[in-house]
Amino acid sequence: MKLVSFRVKQFRSVENSGWINISDVTAFIGTNESGKTNLLVPLWKLNPAKDGEINAIQDYPRDEYHIIRALKNKPIFIEAKFHLSERVNNKISELTGLPKVQVEHVIVKRAFDGEYFVEFPEAKGPIEPDVRFIRELINQTIQDIQGVSSTIKADEALKENILRVLDSSLVELGSMKEDTLDLQQMNRIKENLQGIDLSKAAKRSTISPRFGQLIDEIDAKIESLDIPELEENEEVNQYIVERLPSFVYYSNYGNLDSEIYLPHVIQNMNRVDLGVKEAAKARTLKVLFNFVKLKPQEILELGEDFPQGASPSQEQIEIVAEKKKERDVLLQSASTQLTSRFREWWKQGDYRFRFQADGNHFRIWVSDDKRPEDIELEARSTGLQWFLSFYLVFLVESQSSHEGSILLLDEPGNSLHPIAQRDLSAFFDNLSRTNQILYTTHSPFMVDPNHLDRVKAVYIDSAGSTAVSANLRAGEGQVKQTQSIYPVHAALGLSVSDTLLQGCLSVIVEGPSDQYYLSAIKNVLISKGLILPNREIVFIPAGGVKGIAAVVSIITGKDQTLPFVLLDGDGPGLSSARKLRDSIFESSPDHVVLVSEVIGLVGAEVEDLFSIDFLADIVTRMLPRPADLEEDFSDIIQPGIPIVSQIETYASSNGIELQKGWKVELAQRTKTQLLKGRTVKNIDDNCLEIWSRLFKQLLEE
Known part of the structure; x- marks a missing residue:
């Protein structure tokens, strides 16, 4: 099951996301905040892999705590939409009789x-047989029986x-x-x-036999109708809930220490009363040893020595020495494995790890090409400690107890260098092959400018509730919202700077939705060989026509x-085009290109x-x-009229509220649909x- 979307309601500061x-x-x-x-x-x-119990005092909205506490039927606080795997889809179809x-x-x-409550949004229920179909079924049976000579x-x-009974059935129909x-x-x-x-x-x-065949066909139709409502089908509901992916939430990553006291490690691995920080470290140590x-x-046992004052025999000395030698070989082999695997992920240096055991103590030493001497892990950068701990936890646990889970990461990588944060973003891409990832961040280096469709802006709306939008400029009149999306602005600035150094062709557009559309169109044209640009074409959103002049001044070449x-042909676009052409x-x-002039x-x-x-x-x-x-939008669409105005009129006429960021969502959906191979082949000439x-x-400059 793959998470498609979710909605939070009446949970802490979120009224309705x-x-x-x-x-x-x-x-x-x-x-x-x-x-x-x-x-x-x-x-x-919704389905925690570990802990995650519902806590009324922490989780109910404070201003409604007394109300919710008194309710017999508590409100729903989370809804999540999933796309079912083929195996689960087949089973549900079998259990419900639905296509x-x-x-x-x-x-x-x-x-x-x-x-839990389970709902199938596209389910229309069993299809009632058509009268004409049943009539034709009976007529065919009459013809077949009349034609039988016995x-x-x-x-x-x-x-x-x-024949008499069949005739009476036709009369009833x-x-x-x-x-x-x-x-x-x-x-x-x-x-x-x-x-x-x-x-x-x-x-x-x-x-x-021919009459029996008709009865069997009627029975099959009755069986397809005689199934319980999906909401009341306990077998279906239980089947879905049992197969929900687990959600793994991390906010403390448990950095490893350089020196580890083995008796404490053995003891802490089985304790359940540790504090948050110590529990996180115990988890990281556990996956380190597993890895x-x-x-x-x-x-610990291989390193045991003789009690003080003991007089061991030569044979005993040799046995102890052999055990310590075996321990050294084990640690060397494990060190080599960690060094080799870690290099596949970390690109900030060629690090080498060495494990050392001395009595009850286990140490981790680190060296690299620039600092070839062994240094304790704890004396290296916090970023390296964090990334190693993060790497171990996710690589090991995502392949075992967290296999197929959805990972929820709160502020990952805060202690990493900006370049390392970019590496962490690449780490997420690799990890997402097996686990979907949702994370929060303040850092522009954790925002991939090539995938802005992944980014959601979170801010406090005018009513004081948490709001979230795919439109990164939603609620722009609010200072807090502008502050929320600052990392995106910074990420775009970094991306633009990088690409300018490589001599790209820059095209300024009004907003992110234009960026999505034009990037997708560019890819289609290149795939069909209709354009062959000799340098990258980058579409830079200016945040509306008012921001265009400022962006132009920043990216104009030396x-x-x-x-x-590229501007829309609406009122603001035409006005901006005149001002730009005159200045x-x-x-x-x-x-300065107007869409209306291109299309006519x-x-x-x-x-x-x-x-x-x-x-x-x-x-x-x-x-x-x-x-x-009564009518879908596709039923009333009129050619020759700009489609945005038609969408707004249709929504207003039918009482449909267009959500903040609807144009960005439409652009994202269009980009996804457009870049599907089957769709590209059928693009209108x-x-x-x-x-x-x-x-x-x-391209013709």
């Missing part, structure tokens, strides 16, 4: 009293009775006012057919070569670069669907022609 879409790696950025931890913890408590496409996704909810005298009477048959009506049809007693038919009868296949008790600017771009007005559609925005049917289908799947909705024309204009 809204549905948060999740990738293999998802980052939550925000200021201190914005509530980032309060998004991870309830997800952990697999209706049970591909499941939503699991948990209330403060610990109770030499058995008893068959003639049976044939007459069967003709009186039906609905187009489909419910369970009660199907049972009535079956009762009518069971008026024929086939037990008295001749053994060699040729009519009886290098050493047992603390064995290391030779004063101006970047390109900064007076010498290069063709570097008044008011066109970047969304209008796509086929209207292609985008309308994605919008239809993205928007909530009220129960009284007119779209390809427009895209090619736009990019050739950008």
Whole structure:
């Protein structure tokens, strides 16, 4: 089961987070006290791998504590949507009788009293048989039986009775006012057919088997209808809850010490009353010894010497010496293994580890090319200590007790150097092949500018609750929100600086949604050989038209070569284009490109670069669907009108609230859909022609 999205409600500082879409790696950025931890913890408590008990005093919202405490049925605080594996999907389809496409996704909810609730959002229930289908089934049976010639005298009477019953069933079907048959009506049809007693038919009868086939087909339809409602199907609910992935929450990574007292290690590994810090260290030591296949008790025993004052024989001396030699070989072998495996992950130096045991003490020494002398681990950088501890815990536990778990990391890598934090981001990419990862951070070096679709901004809204948005500029009027997304600005600045040094082609766009669209279009055009850029094309979001001039001044090359600017053809875009062409771009007005001029559609925005049917289908799947909705968005879409205005009008007319960041979510969904191989093959030729024309204009400087 793979986590697709989740929603937190009435948990600590979170009133209602809204549905948060999740990738293999998802980052939550925000200021201190914005509530980032309060998004991870309830997800952990959905199905914790360890600890994670619901605590009323800590977890209920303080202003509603007295209300929730008095409720008999406690409110749901976490909802998580999962995509089922093929094996689980097949089993649920088998248990429910529903087609697999209706049970591909499941939503699991948990209330403060610990109770679970299971829901299949796409399930429509069993399909009621069509009256016309049943009529055709009976008519075909009549034709088959009428065409049977039999030499058995008893068959003639049976044939007459069967045809009479089938005719009466057709009459009853003709009186039906609905187009489909419910369970009660199907049972009535079956009762009518069971008026024929086939037990008295001749053994060699040729009519009886054909009539029995009809009854079997009617039974199959009844069986598909006669299944319990999904919410009441305890077997299905239990099956799903038992297969939930466990959630592993880490906020303390238990840095290793350089000198370890083995008797304490052996004792602490079995204790449950340790403090948080000591428990974290005990866990790290346990995985260290597991990783290098050493047992603390064995290391201790192999190093045992003679009691003080003892007079050992030569044979005893040789036995003790042999044991110590074996211990040295074990430690050397384990040291070599750790050194070799650690180099695969850590790129900040060529480190070598050496384990040493001296009596009851176990030491870890570290050396590298720049500092070849052995130095205790504790005397090396905090970053190295942290990364080694982190590496051991996650590499070992993700392959054993945490296999398939979803990892929730609170502020990982704070003590690492910025370059090492980037390595940690690469570590996450590798680890996410087996474990989805959600983490919180303040650091721009933990934000991958090539994957901004992974980043969610967390901030305090005007009501004082924790809010989260995929739109990194959602709630921009609030100072706290601007502070929350500062790491993204910094990450983008670092990314831009790096790429500028490599001589990329910079194109400034209004916002992140434009960046998603154009990056995806670029990849499609390159894959089809329609453009062959000789340098990287980078789309830099300016945070709206007001920020364009500032970004231009930052990234203009030393030779004063101006970047390109791509603007929407709406009012703000047209106004900005005029100002830029009359000032900064007076010498290069063709570097200011309007989408409306490229497409030839008044008011066109970047969304209008796509086929209207292609985008309308994605919008239809993205928007909530009220129960009284009569027409989907794709049913009312009109060509020749900018699609954004149509989306806003449609939502307003149908009482659909467009969430903050909806344009960014639409861009992310479009990018994902567009880059699927099957979709790329079917891109509209007119779209390809427009895209090619736009990019050739950008490339022809």
